[in-house]
């Protein structure tokens with residue numbers, strides 16, 4: 001698992017790309033490179049609750065905490081998908097991190113002022129690394145919408161930070177049917193918000209207690 005701070009690494013990648021563009025070393029409009037960028041999963045903000053105070057759960061199962069008293073509260077959810085490059089090739093060795101609120105919309109982060117209670121069996125921060133097929137999977141719970149001001153509520157979402165050898169993608173995955181999509185400035189800042197929204201499916205081969213969300217990631221690898 002890489003330990004680079006996400007933003008500093010991302011800034012370096014962006015700086016390197018900008019420098020190459022300025023030097024005329026990268027092709028621009030209408031090029032293969034711009035086509036690749038067009039296919040890339042859309043960026044979203046990192047948000048204020050990136051879990052700087054803790055280490056990610058590396059088991060892939062966020063519904064249990066080592067030494068905890070049971071399972072996390074909430075609708076159990078499998079989040080899975082493939083990490084691929086813009087040509088469709090699986091990206092092996094990508095580090096996929098997720099972080100999210102608990103079943104009542106509270107982050108296990110010292111800056112979250114939401115009065116909703118913490119869940120002692122849910123820390124909401126995990127990381128896995130893709131294998132040769134590019135697949136990742138987490139067991140977690142479906143978070144609800146949560147208030148960010150007395151008058152603004154964010155739709156339910158899970159944050160992603162995906163790091164490869166050449167690229168880093170920070171985004172958020174949303175859930176179909178959420179009443180707060182249209183009023184969310186962050187989701188609506190995406191050129192194609194629908195592409196960040198997933199539909200939950202019932203389990204097929206998975207544990208019957210879980211619903212399933214599939215979210216593929218496209219980045220440069």
Ligand SMILES: [Fe+2]
Pocket residue numbers: 047049101157159
């Ligand atoms: Fe969030």
